Amino acid sequence: MKNITISDVADALGVSKTTVSRAISGKGRISNQTRERVLAYIEEHDYKPNVIAKSLAQSKTYNIGVIMPAEYDIIDLPFFQSCLFGIQEIAASKDYDILLIISPPGDTRQLERILANRKVDGIILMRTFVKDSQVKMLSQKNVPFITIGSTYVESAIQVDQDHKSACFELTSILLKKGLKKIALIGGNENFVVTQNRLAGFREAFSQLKLPVREDLIYLNTEHSSQLDETVEDILTKNTDAVICMDDALCTQVLKTFRKKNVSVPGDMKIASFYNSTVLENYIPSITSLSFDEKKLGRAACKNLMEIIEGNTPQKITVLGYQVIPGESTE
Amino acid sequence: MKNITISDVADALGVSKTTVSRAISGKGRISNQTRERVLAYIEEHDYKPNVIAKSLAQSKTYNIGVIMPAEYDIIDLPFFQSCLFGIQEIAASKDYDILLIISPPGDTRQLERILANRKVDGIILMRTFVKDSQVKMLSQKNVPFITIGSTYVESAIQVDQDHKSACFELTSILLKKGLKKIALIGGNENFVVTQNRLAGFREAFSQLKLPVREDLIYLNTEHSSQLDETVEDILTKNTDAVICMDDALCTQVLKTFRKKNVSVPGDMKIASFYNSTVLENYIPSITSLSFDEKKLGRAACKNLMEIIEGNTPQKITVLGYQVIPGESTE
């Protein structure tokens, strides 16, 4: 069964393709009467324009590319998922679809192929890295794109969560409880978020005129064996509290604590980023931060749409957070 | 800067577009000498064919649609992620990209729009439901598609994990330890996997000529409040062991056990599906099943490629599993 085309519609109504096209797009000169006649016919016969042909004529695909870093040691899944849902929500409302690009941050090949093939009208990067070759590449070509998470590339339009303030506030809360020896365990140093959180951590100390214990900052802590050593080290240093930069790290730390009979919050306080499902069922409940990732995705997608439509959204959109107090820091 | 087109290449070399097209595709009659001359020129000037134009001419998009159910209470994220990675791997190797479709299982609108717009060459459903309206719709239209997870629609080509055998084996292990009063806590009854697991559970009993305690089967257990009641109920019934159909349920059950001072494995044994990161850091370690989801994604995508290329893959591909023994059932 062949699909019905614009010519079929035109012939059936005894008008030209132009007229049908204009009736649909609403652009160009056409009488209301004719427009309605065309639209009625289209409705009745369920004509759907061929988007491919439309793409070719207009150089527009109605797809947006969303880049998800293909890193297996990142347990940021709920983040990506919620973010995607937010993007999808806005995209769908404008009849755009999502082309998912899964590649390691340093690898621009798939992205380049997709751009060369003109398969998308714009790009959203769901995570950015300190020296992000994808961001660099995108800013050189003339493609609309949005980064989620800040980047050092001048031209990039960004949507971000306020990780710096969040980490500042979390750290401050602990410091004000008299906990001075606070360890910070973080993941990949090359994430821009990691840097931002670190900055907030430092600022909390300096604002209270307290010294940061540099020896208690542990970044790039990914693998379980390494993390065990880290915890070991933390314990020998008579630490008061630990802030974990993600919830997967936190569960591991908690496990090691239990193995070593370190009680929380008795012997040690602990707090984490994201109040994700992974932590939800811990006893004691864990103090953590809550960000609205779906909102983040929505904001990113809205901004991208603006750029695609030729407008210029504000350069940086920063979204808030919430501290969720738990028993683990009482 | 305009993009270089096939006509530019043809003109530059003094040949026709036909010849250039043939040199690239390798189809049609062309001398080796000419082909190489064309390919060399293309390489040097970095000509990339316009995929949109190609799509229009060939009615082919080099996109595959992947459907992810937009259900917030499903904590199957690692499953979907690994699956996606597997799909991506195969797709990319054939220069296909992934169009991500996020919709609730009962909602076929986005899917219909995408099909009407001919934006994909085929579809993969990452989860199927008992009465899956998406599957039903797809099997009516003439679109290549693969379901992950079995379905009752005749024409569907399926890739599946052997949840029935897996649950059978897991249950058998417990039964053979003398644990007869086994509770089964499951999520959404409308997932086909849920049904399959239930079948395996039952079979384990019947094979050992033991009666299934129907009153210990708890399906559709999603929300935390409801789950608490369920656990309460299980405890009053003097149960020996609990099998949780997913790891998120399991962590909640474990939490409630701890609250009520039910010790694992002393007072109660427990086992779960998937050995995901959520469970990784529990003490005691949890007995669970391990499936290779990435492999599943790969298999699904390979089969879809077969269909798209006009071949007929086998109707059902079933992948294995592994039981990961833990301290929780010792």
Added chain:
DNA sequence: TAATTCAAGACAACCGTTTGCGCGATAAAA
């Protein structure tokens, strides 16, 4: 009434490929 304006819509070129068909040249078969 003639000249001017303008809205409605048709025509045809164009977007960048693929592909069926035809044509001349060369090689093989009769």
Added chain:
DNA sequence: TTTTATCGCGCAAACGGTTGTCTTGAATTA
């Protein structure tokens, strides 16, 4: 030598829309 196959390649028509320009007839103005 003539007929037939085969080969290498170009022509032009698709694929299904959009859009700038032109035509037509009716309304407006002088």
